[in-house]
Amino acid sequence: MAFNNADLEDLASRFQGELIGAEHPRYDSARQVWNAHIQRRPALVARCHGVADVIAAVRFSRDHDMLTSIRGGAHAVAGHAVCDGGLVVDLSAMTGSRVDPAAQTIRVQGGCLNAHLDRETQAFGLAATGGIVSHTGVAGLTLGGGIGHLMRKCGLSIDALRSCDVVTAEGDFVVASENENPDLFWGLRGGGGNFGVVTSFEFNLFPLGPTVLAGMLAWPMDQAPRVLAFLRDFMEDAPDEVGLMGNLRLAPPLPVIPEAL
Structure with missing residues (x-):
């Protein structure tokens, strides 16, 4: 010690x-x-x-x-x-957030989870791009790039990132954006958590809803070649509003997985 x-x-x-x-x-x-x-x-x-x-x-x-x-x-x-x-x-206790509905932006602290962010944005008919699991942290998701269901239409989390508040390894507080410490901002946008402690993020938001259709489709493993080829061809012409994430995996016994699979 x-x-x-x-x-x-x-x-x-x-x-x-x-x-x-x-x-x-x-x-x-x-x-x-x-x-x-x-x-x-x-x-x-x-x-x-x-x-x-x-x-x-x-x-x-x-x-x-x-x-x-x-x-x-x-x-x-x-x-x-x-x-x-x-x-x-x-940072798990730092979960504050504030939506600016007029500017369509949100600022969240470094301990926020996707669930915290989504709850606040949905109150204004807005959404942030990036994230597929509610208990994922916004910080780690964003600093790694930030894939999500809206990325075909709205891009990755880093595409919507406006600025970051950062405590550097020296213990100094700085702001990183396109206009302030732009090199640091460039590194934070997908470079991982190696440049400092990001204490807050500011994102652009996007109108969404009030109705969203989403769900899971599952097929037996022996149908994988046919299904994957179909999904590939379907997404070539699908509108940007349609998102798809395909997984080829052996699933554990879960309530959402049919017994036949």
Whole structure:
């Protein structure tokens, strides 16, 4: 461990959120991610309540030469949100969002999930492009590009991204957009979470609804060649409003999967 109790007390005096170490009763839940096979044990989880907490946590990790990971939605299969023996900068409590219906934009904090974003935008007949699972984090989705059901019509999440608030590895706060720190903005748009801690995102929104037709079609595996060829040919002439995601997989026994499959 790269810090002592005095160091931790000093951080706590400047930290509004919750600091969770191995002796904390909520430690095990704080280190869990969506992929339950990932069982890493960080030295400290810093559950941030705002940008000031993020700055304090990043500077603490830098001062103590700690391995650092960033937790947004913690949905990545590889479990990048948590690290062994280091510091987790946890944004899961930062889920605020604000829609500007006139400008058709939304600003969301770095801990927002797709479910949070969709609930706010739907109140105004708007939608964000990107995302297919409600419990995916907006941050990780966007920083990786952001595919989704609306991408044929509206593009990827990064195509709708207007600006980001970022805490750099030095612990400095900057804004990244096409007009401000454009090189950083270019890297954030699909370059992964390696350039800093993004504490908020601003996106363009798109009118959608009030009715959307969606669902799942499933076929037996032995029909895959015929079905995939049909879907390929169908989508060549389909309008941009029609989205399709095809999967060739062996499915577990789920209520939505017919027993015959």
